[in-house]
Amino acid sequence: MTHARHGGTQRTTGAPRWLRILLPTVLIVLWFTAGSIGGPYFGKVSEVSTNDQTSFLPASADATEVQAALDGFREGDDIPALVLFTSADDITDTQRAGIDDAVDGIAALDGIADGTSPAIPSEDGRAIEVFVPISGDSEVGDVVEALRAQLADAVPAGVDVFVTGPAGFTADLTDAFAGIDGILLLTALAAVFLILIVVYRSPVLPFLVLGTSVFALCTALLTVWWLAKAGVVLLNGQVQGILFILVIGAATDYSLLYVSRYREALRDHEKRWDATWAALRGAFEPIVASGGTVIAGLLCLLLSDLNSNKALGPVAAIGIVFSVLAALTFLPALLLACGRTSFWPLRPKFGSEHRVHASTSDDAAVPTTGLWGAISRLISRHARIVWIGSTLLLLVASLGVFQLKADGVAQSDLILGTSEARDGQAALGEHFPAGSASPVYVLTEESDAAQVIGVLEDTPGLDSVQVLSNDSATGTADATVTDGEAVFTAPAAGPPGTPAAAAEPTVDGGRILLQATLDDAPDSSAAEATVRQLRADLVAAVSTHTPVGGVTATAIDSNDASIHDRNLIIPVVLAVILLILMLLLRSVLAPVLLILSVVVSFGAALGVSALVFNHVFGFPGADPSVPLYGFVFLVALGIDYNIFLMTRVREESMRVGTRAGVLRGLAITGGVITSAGLVLAATFAALGVIPILFLAQIAFIVAFGVLLDTIIVRTLLVPALSHDIGQAIWWPSKLARGRVEPEHAHKHVA
Template sequence: MSTVENTRVPRWLRILLPAVLIVVWLALAGVGGPYFGRVSEVSSNDQSSYLPASADATKVADLQSKFSGTSAVPAIVVYQRSSGLTKDDLASILDDSKKIADLPGVHGDVSPPVSSKDGKAAEVFVPFVDDSNLDAHVAGLRTHLDSSTPNGVNSYITGPAGFTADLVAAFGGIDGILLAVALAAVFVILVIVYRSPLLPVLVLATSMFALCVALLVVWWLAKWGVVQLNGQVQGILFILVIGAATDYSLLYVSRYREALRDEGSRWRATWTAIRGAFGPIVASAGTVIVGLLCLLFSDLNSNKALGPVAAIGIVFAFLAAMTLLPSLLLAFGRAAFWPVRPKLGSEHPQVVGPHAHGLWARVAGWIRRAPRVIWIVCTIALLAGATGLLQLKAQGVPQSDLILGHSDARDGQNVLADHFAGGSGSPAMVVGPESQLQSMADLLLDHSGVSSVTVVAKDSSSGTAPVTKNGIQPLGPPGTPTPAPTVVDGDVMLQATLTHPADSDAAESAVRSLRADLTRLHDGILVGGVTAVAIDSNDASIHDRNTIIPIVLVVILLILMLLLRAILAPVLLVLSVMVSFAASLGVSAYVFDGIFHFPGADPAVPLYGFVFLVALGIDYNIFLMTRVREESQLHGTREGILRGLAVTGGVITSAGLVLASTFAALGVIPILFLAQIAFIVAFGVLVDTLIVRSLLVPAVSYDIGRAIWWPSKLWRRGER
C-alpha cells in the first residue's frame, strides 16, 4: 500500500492538497469569525417562542397582538419608599412616566402610576416593542431611572421585558468569557498531555475553525427561519463543537504519532493515521449526530432547535478533525510534537506483558487478575450514586430563579408581591367566545387565585376595562361611557390578575384549576400568559423526556450492533452508560440540593444530560471497543481487551478531561439550566472516562471473554 501511494500520488499533489484544505478552512473561518458578534440578530430568548404551536399559551400569544393591535412586551417599573411615597414622589413619578413614553423602544401608551394600598409603592406599565434590541431598550430605561427616580425611592424594572433583558445580559458572556475559559482549560490540559507548545495550538485551531464555520452555517439557517437559535442553544453549540473537535483530534493525533514510528514519509503516515482513526471517529460522530437528531421528536421548540444546530456543529467538528488537522500535521510533520518527537523505527511501548510499564499497563494487569471483583465493585459504586435520583427535583423552577446572582427583575417582582397582588403585570390571558364574557368573568372572580379581572377594550384609554359581577365598568368620572370589548373572530380576551406571583407554584396551581373550570364552561376557551407558558413548557419537557430517552437508547444500540457486528457487546455498553448516567444524575442531585441549594431543575435538564452523556459517553466506549475488536482479531479477545485498553487509555482519558473541562466552562454563564448541565455532563464524562471505560467495561468484557462478540464470527473463533 505504501508503494502504491508513493507511485500513484505525485509530489505536487501531496503538497497542493493539504495546502488547499488549509486555505479553504482559513477562508471559511475568516468569514464565520465575525458572526460571533452578530448572534443576537437571529437569536431569541423569549420563553414563549420555545413552545410548540399546539400549546394553548402559544395560541394565546399569537392572538394577543390581534386584540391589542401591537406585539409589545410589557415592563413594570416599581417604585418603593419604605416609609411611604410622598405626594412629591407621586407627582415626580407621574411627570416621569410621560417622559418615559419618549424613550427609544417604548411602543404604546405608558400608564400613569398606580399606588399600592399601603402607600409604600407604585407601579408604571411600559410597553416595549418586541424586537432584538429589547435588552438595549430596557437598559436605556434603567439608565433613565437612575437619574430621574426621587431621592430615597428605589426603582426596579420587572415584568416580561425585565426578565428577558436580565436573561440576555446573563447570556452576554457566551461570546467572550465562555470561549476564553473553555479554550484556556483545553490548552492547559493539552500542554500537560503532549508536553509540546505547538501541538495544542494546532488542535485548538482545528476546534475554533470548526466552530467558526458551524456558526456561519447556523447563523444563516436561523436567518432563513430553518432553525431556531437562543442563548441556551448557542452556549451548548460552542462547548459541544470545541469539545468534540478536540476529542476527535486527540484520537487522530494518537494514530499519527504511532504511524510516524513506522513510516519515514509524512504522507504515508498521514494516510495510515486516517485509515486507523476514520472508523472510530465517524462512528462516534455519527452516534452523537443521530442522538442529537432524536431531539426532533420533541414537542418543545427549544429542544427541537438544539438537535439540528448541535448536529451541524458535530459535522464540522468531524470534518475539521479529518481534513484540517491532518493537513496541518502533514505540513509540520514530527516538528509538531517538539520537543518529544516520535523517532522513525523506535519501538512502540509495551502495553501488556512482563515488560509493560505505565499506568494503563498496571490497570490492564489488575483486570487480568481480578476482573469480576472490579466490575462488581464499580457497579455497586455507581448504583450507590444513583440513589440520589430519589431526591431529584426536576419539575420546573420559577422564572425568577433562572438567573443566578443579581437580577433587577427578580428584586422588582419581590417588591411587587409585597405591595400589590402577586401576579400584577403578568396576568393570565383568557380567550373565549364573546357570548361567554360574563360567565368567564364570574368564574374567574369566584376563584381564590384571582384578585381582579379586566377585558381588552377598544374604547378604553388604557386598552382594558375592569369587569365585575355587574359587567364591564367604565374608567373615569360618572357619565363616562362603558367601553366595548375588542372582538376578534367572535372571541374576547380577559386578563386575570393572580393573587400570587406569576412564576410561583401557587399561580401554576391556580391556572391549571382555571383551565379545567373554563373548559367545562366551554371547550374552546384558551388560557395563556406568563404562568401558562411555564406550565406548557414544563409539561412539554416531561413529555419529551419520557419519549426521547427510549428512542435515543434504541437508536444507539442499533448503531453499536452495526459497528461491532455483535449483539451482546452493544447491550453491555448501553447498560454501562445507563448506569453511569443514573449515577451522574444522582450525585448531581445530592450536590444541587445539599451544596448549591438550587431551587430545583427544569424537566429538560435530565433529558439534555441524558442525550449528551449517552451520546458522548458512548464515544469513549466506541474508541475503546473498536480498538479492542481490532486487537482481538490478532491476539484473541481477552488479550485484545487488555491491549485495547492500554493503547487507548491515555488518549481517551485526555479526551475525557478535555470534554469535561469544556462543559464545566458552561458554569461561568449565570443561568441555572446551564450551570446544572455543566455539572451533570462534566461529572458524568469523568465517570464514563475514569470508571466505566477504564474499569467497568474492560473488566466485565474480560470476565465474559469471546462471548461478548456473540453472534459474530469473532465469537466463534477460539482464544489464542
C-alpha cells in the same frame, strides 16, 4: 518500499508529489476561508436569536395559541415592563411629583412604545406601579438598561425603583447570556489549551488541535446563522452556549483520537504522507461512528413537543458534523504540513517502539509498565472483582436520583446572582397583587363571555378581570357579569365618583381577550395551581375551546411538554445508539453491555448531581429538561469513549485474541481517551461561567458524568467485564467463536 515491524507492513501510496502538496493545501485554504467568513458572525448572533420563552412552546399548547392571537388585539408585539416605585414610609406629595416627572421623561427614550399607563398607587400608600410597553422591534435588553439608568437618576430621594415584569426578566436573561460568545469561549479554550500542554508537552500541537476546533465552530456558526435567518432553525442563548461548548469539546476529542493514530503511524512510516493515510484508516471508523451516535442522539430531539428541545437537535447536530469533518480533513492536512514537528520537542521517530511494545518484543504480550500496565495487570488477575465493584459503586451513587427535584423552577430563579427583575417581583408582592405585572390571558368566543367571566370571578387566586378594549386610554376595560350578561366599563376618567362609561371589547375573529390578575407571583407554585384549576373549570363550564395563556400558563405548558419529551426521547436515543453500536462492532452482546454501562454511569452522575445541587449549591430545583439534556449528552458523548476503546479492542482481538486484545486496547487508547475525557469535562464545566441555572446544572452533570465514564466505566468496568466474558463478548459474530476472516487474521492498522 516496505518496512516490516510488529507483524505489519509499511506501504507507500505512490501518490505523485503534486497531489501530496495540492490536496492538503486546498483543504487548509478551504477551512481558513470558511472560518474567516464565519468568525465575524459571533458578533451577529443576536440578530437571529430570541429569548422569548413562548416561542419555544409546542404549537399545540394553549399558551402558544394565546400568544399568537395577541397580535390581533393590540398593535405591534410590545413587551410590557412594570416600573415599581417603593418607599419605606407613605409616599409624600413631593415624592409623588418627582415620580410623575420621572414617568413623563420615559416617553423620550428610544424603544418605548405609546401606551404608558397612569401611575397606580398601592392601597398602603407606599408604592406606585406604572406599566411601560417596550417596542418589540427594539433590543429589549438595551431599552430596559436605558430605562433603569434614567429612572435611577430621576427618582426622588427616599424612593427605590425597580423595572420588572416580562421585559425586565427578558433584559436580565439577555444580560446573563451576554458573556456567551466571549467569557465562555475564552474559558473553554484556555482550559483545553492547558490540558493539551500538560498531556503532550508540546507548544505546537495544542495550537493545531484548538485551531481545528475553532475553525469547526466558526464554520458551524456560519451555517447555523443563515439557517436561523431563513427560519429553518430556532436559536436562543441556551442553544448558542451548548453549540459552542459541544463543538469545541467534540472536535477536540475527535482530533485527539486522530493525533494518537498519527503519532503511532509516524513510528511505523517514514513518509508523512503514508503516516497520514495509515492514521486516517485507523481513525476514520471510530470518529465517524462516535460522531454518528452524537448526531443520532441529538436528532432524536426532533421528536420533542417543546420547540426549545427541537431547536437544539439540528443546531447541535450541525456542529458535530463540522467537528467530524474538521478532525478528518483540516487537522490531517495541518499535521501533514507540519509532520513530526507537530510534536516538538518529543518527536516520534521512525522505527521507534510503541509504548505498548516497550516491555517485550512479543506482539501478543500485554504492557507491564506504567499506569496502564498496572491497570492491565489488575484486570487480568481480578477482572470479575473489578467490574462488580465498579458497578456497585455506580449503583450506590445512583441512589441520589431519588432526591433530584426536576419538576420546574420559577422564572425568577433562572438567573443566578443578582436580578433587578426578581427583586422587583418580590417588592411588588408586598404592595400589589404579585401577579399584576403578568396577567392570565383567556381567549374566548364573544358569545361565551359571560360564562368565562363568571368562571374567572369564581376562581380563587384571581384578583380582577378585564377585557382588552380600544375604548380606554389604558387599553383595557373592567369586565363583570350582571343579570347573566357580560358588562364592560372603561376606567373612570374624571374625579372620584365619576360614573364609568360603557366600553366595547376588541373583537378579532369573533373572539375577545380577557385578562385576570393573579394574587400570587406568576412563577410561583400557587399561581400554577390557580391556572391549572382555571383551565379545568373552563373545560367544565364552557363548551367551546377556551385557551389560557400568559407567563404562568407558558411555564406550565413548558414543564408538561418537557416531561413528555423526557419520557419519549430517552428510550428512543438508547435504541438508536444501540443499533449504531451493533453495526459498528458487528456484535449484539457487546453493544448491549456498553449501553447498560453508560446508563448506569448516567444514573450515578445524576444521583451525585442531585445531592450537590440540593446540599452544596442550594439550587431551588431543576427544569424537567435537565435530565433529558444530561442524558442525551452523556449517553451520546459518553459512548464515544467506549467506541474509541472497543473498536481498538476488536482490532487487537483479531490479532491476539479477545482477552489479550482487551488489555492491549486499553493500554493503547488509555492516554488519548483520558485526555479526551478531561478536555470534554473542562469544556462543559466552562458553561458554569454563564449565570443561568439550567446551564450551570448541565455543566456539572455532563462534566462529572464524563469523568465517571473516563475514569471508571471505560478504564475499569468495560475492560474488566469484556475480559471476564472473553471472546463471547463478540456474539454472534465469528470473532465470538475464535474465527476471523483470513484477510483480517494478521492485519494491524497503525
